[in-house]
Amino acid sequence: MSVSLHQQARVGAYVLKQTLMGRKKYPLVLFLEPLFRCNLACPGCGKIDYPAPILNKRLSVQECFDAVDECGAPVVAVPGGEPLIHKEIGEIVAGIVARKKFVSLCTNALLLEKKLDLFKPSPFLFFSVHLDGLEEEHDHAVDQKGTFKIAVKAIKAAQAKGFQVNVNATIFDNMTAKQVADYLDFATDLGVNISISPGYAYERAEDKDHFLSREKTKDLFRDIFRIGKERGRIWNLSHSTLFLDFLAGNQEYQCTPWGSPTRNVFGWQKPCYLLGEGYVSSFKELMETTEWEKYGTGKYDKCGNCMAHCGYEPTAAMDAVKNPFKMFKLSNMFKIKTEGPMAPEIDMSNARPAEDIHEQLVDEQLTKIEGKKVDKEPCEAAA
Numbered sequence: 001m002s003v004s005l006h007q008q009a010r011v012g013a014y015v016l017k018q019t020l021m022g023r024k025k026y027p028l029v030l031f032l033e034p035l036f037r038c039n040l041a042c043p044g045c046g047k048i049d050y051p052a053p054i055l056n057k058r059l060s061v062q063e064c065f066d067a068v069d070e071c072g073a074p075v076v077a078v079p080g081g082e083p084l085i086h087k088e089i090g091e092i093v094a095g096i097v098a099r100k101k102f103v104s105l106c107t108n109a110l111l112l113e114k115k116l117d118l119f120k121p122s123p124f125l126f127f128s129v130h131l132d133g134l135e136e137e138h139d140h141a142v143d144q145k146g147t148f149k150i151a152v153k154a155i156k157a158a159q160a161k162g163f164q165v166n167v168n169a170t171i172f173d174n175m176t177a178k179q180v181a182d183y184l185d186f187a188t189d190l191g192v193n194i195s196i197s198p199g200y201a202y203e204r205a206e207d208k209d210h211f212l213s214r215e216k217t218k219d220l221f222r223d224i225f226r227i228g229k230e231r232g233r234i235w236n237l238s239h240s241t242l243f244l245d246f247l248a249g250n251q252e253y254q255c256t257p258w259g260s261p262t263r264n265v266f267g268w269q270k271p272c273y274l275l276g277e278g279y280v281s282s283f284k285e286l287m288e289t290t291e292w293e294k295y296g297t298g299k300y301d302k303c304g305n306c307m308a309h310c311g312y313e314p315t316a317a318m319d320a321v322k323n324p325f326k327m328f329k330l331s332n333m334f335k336i337k338t339e340g341p342m343a344p345e346i347d348m349s350n351a352r353p354a355e356d357i358h359e360q361l362v363d364e365q366l367t368k369i370e371g372k373k374v375d376k377e378p379c380e381a382a383a
Contacts, residue, residue, distance in 0.1 A: 003193065003238050006123055007075075007102050014074045015321050025258045025287060028071040028314045031273040033264035034059040034092065038082040040108055042142045044172060044199055044211075046076060047081065048096055050362065053369050055081075057265040067263040070283045077128070077260075079106040079273075090118030097124045104128045106168065108142065109151035109172070116161055126164035128195065131157055133183050139173055155192060166193040166238060174214050177223030184228070184235040191323035193238040197309040200274040201302075213305050214297070218249030226338040234333060239309065241330040246305060249342035251316070255296050255306065259314025261286060266365055272293045273310045275302055277357060283304045299345035301354040 011028070018026045037055045038048050048055070059067075068076055076096050083089050085108050096103050106117075106128045119125065132141035135148040155165050167187050171180060180196075187194045198220075202209035212220065225248055228235060237244065246253050257272035267279035268286040275295070280286050296311075297303050320327040330336065 003226060004123065010102070011074050012321070014020075015317060019318075019321055027261050028259045028317060029069050029075040029077055030058075030068060030071045030073040031077050031079060031260055031262040031310065032064060032067055033079055033081065033262065034064060034083055034089070035081045035084045035265065037085055037086065038080055038108075039110055040082070040142050040144060040147070044141065044170065045202065047107050047202075051366065054265070054362065054365055057369070058086055059263075059265055061088050061091050061095065065099075067283070068096055068101060071148070071261060071263070073101075073261075074105065075102045077104040082108055084111040084113070084115050090115075091138075093119060093125065097122050100124060102126075104166065106130065108147065108221070109154040110147065111153040112151075113157045116163070121161070121162035121164075123164075126160055126166050126193075127155075128166040128168045129192075130170075131167040131183075131187065132169050132171075133175055133179060134186060137179060137183070140174075141170070141172070143168060152190070155190065159191065164193075165191075168195040170197060170199045171212065172199050172221050173216055173220075176249070177220055177227055180220070180224050181231070182229040184224075184237075185231070185233060188233065188236045191236075195238050195309065198307050198308050201308055202216065202274070211305065212307075214307055217247060217305075217307050220246040222249065222338045224335060225336050229334055229338070237303060237333065239313060240316045240320055241326070241333065241336065242311065242320055242327060243313045244333060245330055245336050246312055246316060248338060249338050250337050251319075252343040252346075253312055253315045253319070254298075254346070255311030256304070256314040256318065257292060257295055257311055258287060259317075260292070262308040266361070275307060276307065276361065277355070278361070287340075293353070298348055298351055301351050304348055304351060 003149055015028070035050060035058045040084055041048060065112065078093070083105060087091070093103055093105060099122065103125045105125065107130070109129045112129070129151055131148070131151055132138045138148040139145050158165050169183065184194060198212045198217045242251060245251050261283065262269040262273040267281055268283055269276050270278040270280065270286065270290045271292065272295070280289060294300060295303055297306060
């Protein structure tokens with residue numbers, strides 16, 4: 001099992017249309033974060049380090065629909081935080097599915113089995129369950145015992161009700177290639193699609209010691225794919241083989257940050273899902289005012305070790321459309337090179353230094369929140 005032919009065809013047609021129209025910058029996946037609040041506190045996460053007034057904010061149903069319509073991407077990922085905490089998540093997902101967008105509802109699955117009745121099975125909907133390894137590795141990654149068993153039980157319950165389920169693994173340097181391969185065997189046997197990506201080194205993450213460098217990422221994935229070949233396993237990886245080939249160090253790619261724009265409770269996030277360097281009020285403004293040339297590996301220190309799927313999968317997808325023969329030659333994982341020289345690495349020597357603007361952005365958002373409260377109180381008193 002991999003990405004359905006239905007989804008491949010619709011997304012492929014979308015990419016081809018943009019290419020024929022001569023568009024250089026267009027979105028593939030909208031990351032729609034309706035809230036930052038989560039019921040876990042993973043030490044490798046940089047998404048939950050906000051004061052309570054911000055964690056209590058939610059995008060409204062209409063704001064979510066407006067973002068989907070404004071962006072126009074064929075795929076909508078709904079991460080967080082934990083989106084199942086949002087009281088209107090069922091209505092949000094139903095409205096996006098009704099627009100014939102492919103919805104990936106990301107969840108740690110602690111609430112999934114309880115909330116399955118909020119959703120209806122659809123070829124446009126799948127749950128993307130965070131499962132960062134087998135039981136020991138996953139429970140360690142999320143810093144809470146028992147979560148692996150809860151997630152697997154919820155996956156099986158969702159499958160029994162006819163839902164499509166994907167698992168999403170973030171890999172750090174405390175997992176060996178064999179551990180990752182064993183996890184991929186397990187997930188494939190579980191009957192789910194698998195998204196896998198090296199973790200991004202969030203500057204606000206509690207655990208900053210286990211993020212993979214680009215060199216370690218390439219070596220690790222070569223070892224993983226080598227083990228897969230030795231076992232004769234075709235894993236249910238829901239990535240293009242060009243992206244997987246990139247992880248193994250065989251493609252010289254730059255990221256495509258506009259391929260996965262983010263709309264969250266702050267607005268449209270510059271420049272990408274992983275890196276918050278400012279916010280604007282519209283998708284058009286995001287595309288037209290972001291200084292894209294200032295970001296990416298070799299350009300900005302914060303992007304130095306990033307090989308994450310949200311930036312590089314769009315690059316691989318666009319490469320596949322432009323060079324279909326290259327994609328044809330990599331028709332399956334067994335054809336990914338795991339020996340010999342790697343593609344040249346990007347020169348890091350001219351990357352501009354990182355800017356620490358997190359506190360400034362948080363202060364700006366808190367000021368807006370407090371301002372709205374002050375404006376609202378006289379109206380309530382008058383009523």
